[in-house]
Amino acid sequence: MSEKFKILIVEDEMLIGANISLQLNELGYEVTGIVPRGEEALQHIEKTTPDIMLLDINLKGDLDGIQTAIEMQKTHNIPIIYLTANTDEAHFNRAKETKPFGFISKPFKKLDLQRTIELTISQMDKKIRMHTDSESLSSNSFILSDSIFVRHLNSMVKVEIKDILYIEAERNYCRIFSSTKEYLVVLSLKEMDEKLPAKHFLRTHRSYIINLSQIKEIAATHVVIGNKALPVTKVQREELLKRIQAI
Template sequence: MDKASLHFDPQRKTQILVVEDERIIAINLKESLEALGYAVPAIAATAERAIEEAVNVRPDLVLMDIRLKGDMDGIDAAEYLWNTLQVPIIYVTGHSDRSTLERAKETVPFGYILKPVKERELYVAIETALQRHEREQTLMAVLRSMGDGVIVVDTHGHIMFLNRIAELLTGWQQQDARGRELMEVFNLIHEETRQPLENRAIAAIQQDMIVYLEERVVLVAKDGTTIPVTDSVAPLTSSKGLITGAVIVFRDDSQRRLAEEHSLTLQRAQILERQMNELQRLNQLKDNQLKDDALSSISYRLQMPLTTIKMAIQTLEVVLNQQNLLNTEPKPTSNQMDRYLKILHDQYSQELTLVSDLLELQHLESEVCSLDLNLIELQDSISHLIDLFQERAQHHKQRLQTDLPSNLPLLVSDPAILSRILTELLINACKYTPPGEEITVSVQPLPITNRIQLKVTNTGIEIPADELPRIFDKFYRIPTSDRWQQGGTGLGLALVKKLVAYLGGFIWAESNSGQTCFTVELPVNPSEFSNVAR
């Protein structure tokens, strides 16, 4: 090697591992390094030996020959050492062909030195690599100490770095995640559709701009748990302006959601109290006209708070994905947050249904409703309604079918009320029909009495005989083994009975032989309405 008078700090003892299968060259490298003030704790002739020595001595830098004897070459060893120990690598090789260099570049080396090695070039390469590594380690220390999750990827979307918060939220350790596709570790899905999102890092790199996460997104951790998150992705650029990767900064967005829910729960309790007071006052009104006016006013006043709650829920879901969390402890788990939001949604829906059903029942009992009679083609009306319920039935693995004769007469009735009757009966059937069973809607004309029968039959469930007389009572619900899965308000069938009576008809239920059938009998001609007392 060429000798040169180079200035160096005699106190500096940087540990450098030499990996070279030519013993004479290895010894020359060791002597040159020691002459430059570096320490050489070991020399390895194979990739396997290099890994063993590096694990034992933990060098500050490795001089790695690319061509080594054995199953692994220097590039394989360098990749392993960087991924496991984060030790900087400088390749020393007599081969400079393009394919070898391209393969070596993928291991993120800190420099190249061609044989024969000159001490000046060796010194410059080592000092440059050490300074670069020190700067990168300082940056990584900053990223590791951040309170948000940080993931750094290369231009291909492969993970290069995770900080401690990112490890906690994703469930992946850095040594396991490094080199993997971003989507495998940072698995984002839409909260409602459960569909996976596109790779945000690739989008930021391609567009060369900061990309923000859309609303209502959750992170699926390694163990399958979900965490609501918000994030931003920015491209990384070199000093020459070239894009070298992207950095993802994200945070757990659960805590704000919990704080908002406490406020909404209190608000709901106050609204419920006002609703009950309004309903009690309604029952004291006797004059039909006063009832009509009062019901219109109260209907608006009861439903407005519920509309406000719905808007608050929707706004909350947007804000939770845009705002920072309060830094308080302990933080709720993602499963808790999902459960709390689901409770809020479900309770809002149940409350709205309860208020609507109570108001509609009160209208019917006050006899302030008017009928809007029209000619109805049952074949088309029922087929359309069935189409609306097919997806629900398929979701519950139920078979929904119709039995409609082609010679059905035109029915004179109120289309909205008739649709409401059939809708309630179908909702009831879908709720109680087990998976794999059938729901059938059938129509049978009764020419002798000039009436028509509509039947909704479901198999797989039977109502006890002693319960049948009570199923049309207000707030009655069919007993089940799990009272938490009953759902509903207990007003659906009571409302159906009132609506059927308002159309001049009758309704009854039969249950035997493993099936239940609700039969609605209506007059075809509205002139028969007067024969039925409402």
């Protein structure tokens, strides 16, 4: 594994969490944290975004695992693997709505954990390849002052800058969300940030670049674009307010 996948463990039984962490380290994964509450998990991913969340369904506190997943998915697209001791049909049906990549029943063996994570990574890679084949920027694509040319099937499609809502990092790629479609771009978010016209766009978070003209609402920790709340770091919020005033 050339690059360690980062995994967050959300488990309120700390002995179980510590045991999972040990197993993940032995398997070659990086554990970004072990947190016992959904609220803490949401705070954690704003500082360190994992590649995968191992999420106990029956968390104690104000948010159970499913509610935590729902809140997380408002701002992030992190694959979920649920951990559960016993889930009735009602909980299972609620959990399905969050589109998890897998379920692991407690108690589980190290091999169960290993295979479920490997299958999740395989699904993630397959999803990226599928999108890359259908909608991506080729190596000779280019960005103009008022538009981006995106490869779609066998042709290049012009996407107007004004129609772009925001851009989200997806490992070594980034996804452009326009007012009508999504496009997967074979560029890192850092590379995209360097190429985009600065007067229109601002990187507000390690995972997001926003189109300043598309902002509907500015809050203390996020902005609203379309129907999605996108996180803004404290430092970038100050820059955002300066840029908005200058428009």
